[in-house]
Amino acid sequence: MKLVSYKIKGTPGPLRMGFSLDDKGKIVDLQETWRQMQLNRQDRDSVDVTETSFPSNPDQFFAGGNRLIKQAMDVMAFAAANNIDDNGYNRDDVYLATPVSSPSKIICVGKNYAAHAAEMQSDVPDYPVLFAKFANALVGPEDMIEKPDFVRKLDYEAELTVVIGKEASNIKREEALDYIAGYTIGNDSSARDLQKRTPQWLQGKTLDRSTPIGPWVVTADEVGDPGQLSINAYVNGEVRQAATTEQLIFDVPFLIEFISSLITLKPGDLIMTGTPDGVGMGMDPQQFLKDGDHVTVEIDKIGQMANKVKELKS
Structure with a gap:
């Protein structure tokens, strides 16, 4: 559904x-x-x-x-x-609009594909790298990705996004999928120049109206195994990211087990599970998003979401 x-x-x-x-x-x-x-x-x-x-x-x-x-x-x-x-x-x-506009938590996972960690010149993590977004960052599948003109290195990141369906605390991975309402598509747009200027990533990850989510939530019964989905991103029609969720370092059940051991998850919370390789910062030469660029993200069994980048003049 x-x-x-x-x-x-x-x-x-x-x-x-x-x-x-x-x-x-x-x-x-x-x-x-x-x-x-x-x-x-x-x-x-x-x-x-x-x-x-x-x-x-x-x-x-x-x-x-x-x-x-x-x-x-x-x-x-x-x-x-x-x-x-x-x-x-x-x-x-x-x-x-974005299916869930005001989740109590948006938990993101960094460096969760080995090839992406490598292109970012980073080691494969021993534990999930968690960071947060806030609801101010969310836009829908028909909205613009807003890029402030002081951001010079805006990047795209295609991500399978989990919508929690039951309160989850200290959940075992064997039970984890029972706590999922469904799945949607996320584009974790990242201002790399802001993200990288301090050890903490937050300032580059939760700019106003920068993170599209959508176009809908597909219920868990229709998706089945979240570890067997193709995930792709295109910029102006050019393939940039092409992978499968089988390549996740920490799969969805593990992430729910790990996160719920630290934080109680509530219905409607979002988990953005990480992006594969092919981001603009990892290219040679690097290629970042510009005003008017079109970013399309596709995930198997969920569909497609396409957004245009709009630069905001200060």
């Missing part, structure tokens, strides 16, 4: 939860379809407390975790059986 955060173009109002049955199909409102399903079941008591029991707000929905994900799957099955998608919105008529 592909879960989206959307609004009708040109209209005011808050973002709402929706879903798409395929990459190019109509966007169907999730809460409204849930309401129709409850009416079909003659469950009027549930309909009367719709916003409480099945929120339309994307952040509230993902904070509900796997309980609401399971209900959403029931809604999708109802929609498919009753041709509800015929009443959805055409893809061109909706704006897709």
Whole structure:
């Protein structure tokens, strides 16, 4: 199931939860379809407390975790059986936002592919290299990557991104996948000149509106093994990164075990699992993003996300 955060173009109002049955199909409102399903079941008591029991707000929905994900799957099955998608919105008529706009935590993993560590002239780490982003950095699949004009070395980083579905503390790797709501695509845009001027990376990693996430969250059941996915990045149509998540040094179950031993993960939290080799800083000569560049990231079983770089004049 592909879960989206959307609004009708040109209209005011808050973002709402929706879903798409395929990459190019109509966007169907999730809460409204849930309401129709409850009416079909003659469950009027549930309909009367719709916003409480099945929120339309994307952040509230993902904070509900796997309980609401399971209900959403029931809604999708109802929609498919009753041709509800015929009443959805055409893809061109909706704006897709980042699926989770205000996670309590965005935990990123550095140097998690050996070839990327090598191109950055770094040793393979013994433990996961963790750093944080904040929600101010997030933009959606249709938004610009904003580049302040004082940033000279803006880089791209294609990353499989995990959305947590259940509170997780001291979780064993054998159980880790049960705590995942789904997966999405991340582009960990990095201002290398800011990142490298101090030992701590934060200032180069969480600039305002610099990190696209999207275009949707694909539920864990559709992705299956997160360690068998191709991951690619293109800049202006040129292949820059091409790898598979099988090459992760620390795979997704290990990361959840490791992180949850340090930090309690909450539903809606994001884990950006690291980027493969092929980043601009690792090229010879180095190639960084410029105003007007197009960055496309593709991950198997999730889809594609494309964003344009926009330089901001100070």
